[in-house]
Amino acid sequence: MLIIGELINGMFKNVREAILNKDKQTIIDLAIKQIEAGANALDVNVGPLSKEPVTDMEWLVNTIQEKVNTRLCLDSTKPELIEAGLKLAKNKAIINSTTADVEKLNIVVPLALRYNASLIGLALNKKGVPQDKDRRLELAAEIVGFCEAENFPIKELYLDPIVLPINVAQAQSNIIFDSIKEFKLLSDPSPNTIIGLSNSSQGAKNRRIINKTYAIMSMLSGLDAAILDPLDKDLIDLIITSEIILNKQIYCDSFLEAYRKKAG
Ligand code: THG
Secondary structure, three states: OEEEEOOOEOOOHHHHHHHHHOOHHHHHHHHHHHHHOOOOEEEEEOOOOOOOHHHHHHHHHHHHHHHOOOEEEEEOOOHHHHHHHHHHOOOOOEEEEEOOOHHHHHHHHHHHHHOOOEEEEEOOEOOEOOOOHHHHHHHHHHHHHHHHHOOOOHHHEEEEOOOOOOOOOOOHHHHHHHHHHHHOOOOOOOOEEEEEHHHHHOOOOOHHHHHHHHHHHHHHOOOOEEEEOOOOHHHHHHHHHHHHHOOOOOOOOOHHHHHHHHOO
């Protein structure tokens, strides 16, 4: 599974302060720790409070790349921020994200093609997050159809059913697991699937056990990628072990260390 570290996000106070103070070391430490823990890519999000988001995105990307050679997942609703990151990214980037709105697809899919990036497509549009599976599938199918028409390679597309917190949307989880399975049937070759794992436990108590259980259940549905906190060592161990049990990695006695050595 593609593990994308979530911790370089201006939503977190330490990152917000590091951006304001141009404190490179905090960002570099977060980057190194996440990669050492098993992340294959790093989410980069300037956060909702950034006053100079383009400059902040450029600073984050340059700061990370000074010391760490990894894929970046450029996380913003604004295409101009994503493009600022794409221009600087040294490895194949992941655009996070487009919605199913045609106006958005018209801007973001050409960007993905021009910069040879992977693309996350969210199963939502201007009307918001659908509450049922069929509507999520319709929106996902619209994204797949648009990408096919523009010759964007479907193997570089990651469809996100949008995980909602279980404390306020408990009935949604089954819909998410079914959506993950059915998104895979939308085309041949299949699109990939991705979730923001920590969304599942936002606002809840016992967050770590919710995240872990949600991860395993999503993997059983065929999940291909997740944005998550890789510093939760038990979570990464569970993910690696699930890959072994699902026969996606070859077993060896040192499978936990062997998988981590391959990451990054
Ligand atoms: N899908 C895609 N991208 C995403 C998400 C998604 N990017 C953002 C988010 N969701 C994934 N990243 C996070 C990062 C942090 C948290 C959840 C998801 C989180 N933050 C604490 C909270 O909200 O309680 C903040 C704690 C703090 O303020 O310090 O849980 O779904 N494609």
